[in-house]
Amino acid sequence: MNPASKFYGWGLPVDISTHGPEIDRLIHVLHVFMFLLFAGWFVFLVLALVRFRKRPGHAAVYKEQHFKTPTYVEVGVALFEIVLLFAFSIPLFYRIRNIPFPQQDALQVRVVAEQFAWNFHYPGSDGIFGQTKPSLMSPSNPVGLDRNSPNAADDITTINQLHVPVNRPVSVELASKDVIHSFAIPVLRVKQDVIPGTPSRVWFQAKQTGNFEIACAQLCGLGHYRMRGFIMIKTEDEYNNWLAKMTPVKPAPPAPAVTQGAT
Amino acid sequence: MKEHSSHSHSASLPFWRKYIFSLDHKVIGVQYAVTGLLFLLFGFTLIMLIRWQLAYPGQPLPVIGHLFSEKMMVGGIMLPEFYNQLGAMHGTIMVFLGVVPLAVGGFGNYLVPLQIGAPDMAFPKLNMMSYWVYFMGGLIMLASFFLPEGAAQSGWTSYPPLANLASSGQTFWLLGMVFLITSSLLGSVNFIVTIAQLRADGLSFFRLPFFVWAQFITSFLLLLAFPPLEAAGVLQLMDRLAGTSFFMPSGLVVAGEQLAVSGGGNPVLWQHLFWFLAHPEVYVLILPAMGIVAEILACNTRKPIYGYRSMVYSVVAIGFLSFVVWAHHMFLTGMGTKMSGFFQITTMMISVPSVIILTALALSLWGGSIRFNTPMLFAIAFLPMFGIGGLTGLPLGLAASDVHLHDTYYVIGHFHYVVAPGTIFALFAGVYHWFPKVTGRKMSEVLGKIHFFFSLIFINGVFMPMFLMGLAGVSRRLYDPTQYAHAGSTQPLNVFVSICAWLLALAQIPFVLNFFGSLIFGKKVDRNPWEATTLEWAAPSPPPHGNFDEVPAVYRGPYEYSVPGQARDFWPQHMAKEN
Numbered sequence A: 001m002n003p004a005s006k007f008y009g010w011g012l013p014v015d016i017s018t019h020g021p022e023i024d025r026l027i028h029v030l031h032v033f034m035f036l037l038f039a040g041w042f043v044f045l046v047l048a049l050v051r052f053r054k055r056p057g058h059a060a061v062y063k064e065q066h067f068k069t070p071t072y073v074e075v076g077v078a079l080f081e082i083v084l085l086f087a088f089s090i091p092l093f094y095r096i097r098n099i100p101f102p103q104q105d106a107l108q109v110r111v112v113a114e115q116f117a118w119n120f121h122y123p124g125s126d127g128i129f130g131q132t133k134p135s136l137m138s139p140s141n142p143v144g145l146d147r148n149s150p151n152a153a154d155d156i157t158t159i160n161q162l163h164v165p166v167n168r169p170v171s172v173e174l175a176s177k178d179v180i181h182s183f184a185i186p187v188l189r190v191k192q193d194v195i196p197g198t199p200s201r202v203w204f205q206a207k208q209t210g211n212f213e214i215a216c217a218q219l220c221g222l223g224h225y226r227m228r229g230f231i232m233i234k235t236e237d238e239y240n241n242w243l244a245k246m247t248p249v250k251p252a253p254p255a256p257a258v259t260q261g262a263t
Numbered sequence B: 001m002k003e004h005s006s007h008s009h010s011a012s013l014p015f016w017r018k019y020i021f022s023l024d025h026k027v028i029g030v031q032y033a034v035t036g037l038l039f040l041l042f043g044f045t046l047i048m049l050i051r052w053q054l055a056y057p058g059q060p061l062p063v064i065g066h067l068f069s070e071k072m073m074v075g076g077i078m079l080p081e082f083y084n085q086l087g088a089m090h091g092t093i094m095v096f097l098g099v100v101p102l103a104v105g106g107f108g109n110y111l112v113p114l115q116i117g118a119p120d121m122a123f124p125k126l127n128m129m130s131y132w133v134y135f136m137g138g139l140i141m142l143a144s145f146f147l148p149e150g151a152a153q154s155g156w157t158s159y160p161p162l163a164n165l166a167s168s169g170q171t172f173w174l175l176g177m178v179f180l181i182t183s184s185l186l187g188s189v190n191f192i193v194t195i196a197q198l199r200a201d202g203l204s205f206f207r208l209p210f211f212v213w214a215q216f217i218t219s220f221l222l223l224l225a226f227p228p229l230e231a232a233g234v235l236q237l238m239d240r241l242a243g244t245s246f247f248m249p250s251g252l253v254v255a256g257e258q259l260a261v262s263g264g265g266n267p268v269l270w271q272h273l274f275w276f277l278a279h280p281e282v283y284v285l286i287l288p289a290m291g292i293v294a295e296i297l298a299c300n301t302r303k304p305i306y307g308y309r310s311m312v313y314s315v316v317a318i319g320f321l322s323f324v325v326w327a328h329h330m331f332l333t334g335m336g337t338k339m340s341g342f343f344q345i346t347t348m349m350i351s352v353p354s355v356i357i358l359t360a361l362a363l364s365l366w367g368g369s370i371r372f373n374t375p376m377l378f379a380i381a382f383l384p385m386f387g388i389g390g391l392t393g394l395p396l397g398l399a400a401s402d403v404h405l406h407d408t409y410y411v412i413g414h415f416h417y418v419v420a421p422g423t424i425f426a427l428f429a430g431v432y433h434w435f436p437k438v439t440g441r442k443m444s445e446v447l448g449k450i451h452f453f454f455s456l457i458f459i460n461g462v463f464m465p466m467f468l469m470g471l472a473g474v475s476r477r478l479y480d481p482t483q484y485a486h487a488g489s490t491q492p493l494n495v496f497v498s499i500c501a502w503l504l505a506l507a508q509i510p511f512v513l514n515f516f517g518s519l520i521f522g523k524k525v526d527r528n529p530w531e532a533t534t535l536e537w538a539a540p541s542p543p544p545h546g547n548f549d550e551v552p553a554v555y556r557g558p559y560e561y562s563v564p565g566q567a568r569d570f571w572p573q574h575m576a577k578e579n
């Protein structure tokens, strides 16, 4: 059996983000509402079909009947939609999109998506990203980091592995090298299109450690189906250990041949 | 055809003028309908292939697998290239070459002039041209499968930069779309003028059958929403062929190489232009279906439609509102929360008139004397199926829940409930209902009911599980969902869906048999076999060139069924006196 199957199933996967339960609650409220509306309406439909079937001795009524209930239902539905909008969706979307904490409290990560991989770029111990340039991008330097630029020496890059500490906000800046991708983490209820030329940002805070999937949700070419990444949510200690291990000790390696134009 | 001296010039026309390059709206309507049906079948076949790959990823397709070229399947195993082509072309063909031509070109062309008591469309030559331009567009789309690198493979939405970088199939797709859009523009102008100008004496706007209203609004949608996409299509064509960068930002690095384009463009611009068409387009797909259902419900409940006027106002409101909801497809592009707030509000607003129409149709059953013939069964089933489609639009229209559901199978389930057991069922209902008018013969009820019940069961088996998959977060357009743990966990559902899809295909066999069999063996009928009230039933079956034996005038509304004091339970619009 797939070990991940305890997180994923038919229906919503587990939810380990701080904002996720609110999304789930909205999804649940909506589905209960949809189900009730449909059920009531379906009962009406069946009743009408049985009661008004054509049979000897039964005739149709010409006179326009006046129904009160449907009007009330209609108004009720409209009011409920207003509640959904102004009490749930609009404020919730606002909270999801606008980072509710000072930037410096959050772990900053950059995602550079490409066909068909997720490159992650950490600012390192100084908390400041080094410069990146498209002209430096190469298989060994997927985000195009200029190691000679200020603040770049301690930067960390990984491919397809996003390491984050649990219980700490993470602020992710998204960019794409080539086509549109969509950065989706089902268990965190995170999804954001990654559009070349237009950087965007999402944030989340995980409540539980473990390894989970990152998916690409937007058709991005032949390998769209295998543009799979992992998010590794660690305890603060584990995370710091990982960080220490990853931090480059020696100064930047000599720039590869393709980069000579960069100095 | 019978002799009708006043319009008999058609009798002297050679075969190719009468049936191929015909100017008669009925022949053109049938051409559209038959071509549309064939394309629906073709688009359906494409998805049947996809369903094999989704149910049994990486396993060779039995029996027919080896018939495909090396570029499509290797040893019967589908390649991702081919999968993406099938997905993109299924969507494109179903929407632009199947449903719209059948619903608007076919039903609209055939029925609108008849229902308004006109001898033909206002511009017969334009009408013929619109069909042949559509036909050309279809040929271009089909031809693209034979290109060295195959057909378009960037989804029916063709988002750049992916589409800009794609192989030559995309160029054909764009050219094909330019033809299809041009065809729709020609057609819609014609409908608007015809409905505005050629109504019979006495046929005021509030006496129009609801179907005509639906076609009228649909035509405005086509006329106003398509030009932006046509412009966008030309811009993308320029990006591909002339080196412009309308949709290409600077600094792209593709497969490790810096891309040599001038840059400075914006891929999101395409999405705005595309969805500015494509949202109204979904109403183009659904309004004619609602019109068909209204006609059939009124006729088979033997009573007037409930709330005719509020339905008309609703359809007009939908027409306006459908132009201000497009960006609900783009909540996750990173547009600001104010923008998304606006589009969430308009999206909830447009649900109100849709609910009114659906409620009015359902309430129309109350107090009727319901005949359960095949067209009526399909029309009744439309109501709950479209209901499911509409309701599941709510979580997608609210940005907060869309965060999880966007671009998943939930979306596929949602819009298929609208277009497949929704629109397609209504179109089937229409085929069964008007077949006697077009051919003078009725289709078989037994085969029709077999077709209906099996289709209803299996189509729900196809689309219902997709909601669960969507909730699980399974992305759409995945060549091999088992690559992801969260998608692989729903794999049994994929197998179930595929089996239902293949059974659904088998369930269409009775329809095909019925359709062709009834052309020859169907029971012959008179002009008004369903005892209906609207004008098309006043013409002979099939109607001759010029439609009516005498110019009809209209004395009452479209649905005067079971009027008290009348000898019979229907009172046709064109009868001056009691019947």
Ligand code: HEM
Pocket (backbone or CB within 6 Å): B044, B047, B050, B087, B088, B090, B091, B092, B094, B095, B099, B155, B156, B157, B285, B412, B416, B419, B420, B424, B459, B462, B476, B477, B478, B501
């Ligand atoms: C009843 C038979 C049908 C079945 C079994 C079916 C199945 C599917 C499936 C499985 C997909 C997703 C393919 C993928 O992964 O890329 C899909 C996509 C699509 N279908 Fe259908 N479909 C049917 C009918 C229709 C009809 C009647 C229409 C339109 C009028 C339609 C329009 C589309 C569109 C536009 C897409 C593209 C969605 C996207 O780009 O992600 N389909 N269909």
Ligand SMILES: [Cu+2]
Pocket (backbone or CB within 6 Å): A114, A116, A180, A181, A182, A216, A217, A218, A219, A220, A224, A227
């Ligand atoms: Cu991707």
Ligand SMILES: [Cu+2]
Pocket (backbone or CB within 6 Å): B278, B279, B282, B325, B326, B328, B329
């Ligand atoms: Cu829309």
